[in-house]
Amino acid sequence: MNISNNKPYFTGKELEYIADAIKRGSVSGDGYYTRLVTSFIQERFKAKAVFMTTSGTHALEMACMLADLKPGDEVIMPSYTFPSAANAVMMMGARPVFADISEDTLNIDPEDAAKKVTARTKAIMPVHYGGISCDMDKINEIANKNSLYVIEDAAQAVNSAYNGKYLGTVGHFGCYSFHGTKNITSGEGGALLINSDDPEIIRRAGIIRQKGTNREDFLKGDSKRYCWVGTGSSYSPSDILMALLYSQFLELDRIEKRREFIYNYYSMVLKRFADAGVIRTMLIPAWCKPNYHLFFLILRNESERDSVMHELNMRGIGAAIHFVPLHSSPMGIKLGYKPENLKITERAANCLLRLPMHPGLTQEELDTISANLSDILGEL
Numbered sequence: 169m170n171i172s173n174n175k176p177y178f179t180g181k182e183l184e185y186i187a188d189a190i191k192r193g194s195v196s197g198d199g200y201y202t203r204l205v206t207s208f209i210q211e212r213f214k215a216k217a218v219f220m221t222t223s224g225t226h227a228l229e230m231a232c233m234l235a236d237l238k239p240g241d242e243v244i245m246p247s248y249t250f251p252s253a254a255n256a257v258m259m260m261g262a263r264p265v266f267a268d269i270s271e272d273t274l275n276i277d278p279e280d281a282a283k284k285v286t287a288r289t290k291a292i293m294p295v296h297y298g299g300i301s302c303d304m305d306k307i308n309e310i311a312n313k314n315s316l317y318v319i320e321d322a323a324q325a326v327n328s329a330y331n332g333k334y335l336g337t338v339g340h341f342g343c344y345s346f347h348g349t350k351n352i353t354s355g356e357g358g359a360l361l362i363n364s365d366d367p368e369i370i371r372r373a374g375i376i377r378q379k380g381t382n383r384e385d386f387l388k389g390d391s392k393r394y395c396w397v398g399t400g401s402s403y404s405p406s407d408i409l410m411a412l413l414y415s416q417f418l419e420l421d422r423i424e425k426r427r428e429f430i431y432n433y434y435s436m437v438l439k440r441f442a443d444a445g446v447i448r449t450m451l452i453p454a455w456c457k458p459n460y461h462l463f464f465l466i467l468r469n470e471s472e473r474d475s476v477m478h479e480l481n482m483r484g485i486g487a488a489i490h491f492v493p494l495h496s497s498p499m500g501i502k503l504g505y506k507p508e509n510l511k512i513t514e515r516a517a518n519c520l521l522r523l524p525m526h527p528g529l530t531q532e533e534l535d536t537i538s539a540n541l542s543d544i545l546g547e548l
């Protein structure tokens with residue numbers, strides 16, 4: 169048996185929707201399905217303005233442009249994340265400043281983030297790891313006190329909520345990803361949420377996304393000529409991909425239910441090992457409604473983690489590590505960081521193990537994972 173860690177899940181309706189986009193001749197950006205999926209996100213997540221993008225990375229880049237980051241500016245973010253957030257900041261000539269994480273959720277530690285604020289800090293980028301919400305009241309408090317933008321990297325957190333508010337709508341900007349590894353996918357894709365009523369920033373977002381043109385005003389009839397009005401790039405996804413995404417969104421609840429089942433199953437299997445202190449399992453804080461994006465456990469040390477992973481992999485079970493911390497990656501070292509600068513991040517990255525998590529897992533596969541995992545953990 170070979171059980172993969174992650175596998176894109178298809179509901180069976182995708183081809184029908186893709187064929188319809190093609191039949192409509194709607195293949196470039198901002199067509200029929202882009203409008204449908206934009207309103208879906210707006211209504212379902214109560215987002216003020218939504219811009220579909222070609223990736224989560226591009227949504228982060230747009231947020232950095234809209235926050236007007238300049239050379240010399242600093243942006244605080246966790247080191248335990250994917251490189252996209254740091255790249256988006258660096259492409260503006262600004263500097264990522266890495267904060268440590270909380271041991272229980274592996275999300276940015278608000279106290280450490282607060283300590284890293286300087287006169288140059290312009291924004292803070294909380295990452296909702298595994299779809300579990302950061303402590304957003306504390307993050308927003310730091311931001312308000314220091315006049316910072318809050319850019320939520322909600323790439324993994326579509327349909328998760330913080331105290332009843334959907335993630336991506338809690339800060340100034342929210343960035344979603346619909347990459348093939350995420351809960352809902354268009355293969356590659358993303359969205360930028362702007363939580364503001366300011367028509368100027370929303371207009372600027374439209375220009376940045378449409379190659380520096382006034383295409384949005386022009387299509388609305390607010391402008392006579394379609395022309396170059398500012399700087400920007402090409403961030404609007406093909407309508408074919410948005411048709412695929414829309415078909416997946418219609419099944420959002422069903423997809424999430426299956427993930428929830430898998431999450432609860434693993435929790436049940438692992439409870440006795442967690443109680444015995446052999447492992448730690450994920451914590452879902454009371455403020456969070458999760459989307460069950462990942463299931464991870466934390467072993468007592470790196471060598472136990474490596475041996476459990478190796479054993480599971482040998483038995484055909486796709487257990488995996490996750491992020492290599494940014495601060496101790498080759499690029500982080502170039503920026504002047506040392507691994508020991510962020511101790512909790514290093515330890516978590518070295519001891520974390522992700523179990524297979526995707527809606528396609530069968531009960532037979534889950535039972536196989538459970539039996540092997542119990543067997544291996546029982547030996548520790």
Ligand SMILES: *Cc1c(COP(=O)(O)O)cnc(C)c1O
Pocket residue numbers: 223224225226249250252253295321323324344345346347356357358
């Ligand atoms: C997936 C992911 C991204 C990047 O999203 P893409 O759509 O692949 O560009 C950024 N940040 C985090 C935390 C992610 O998990």
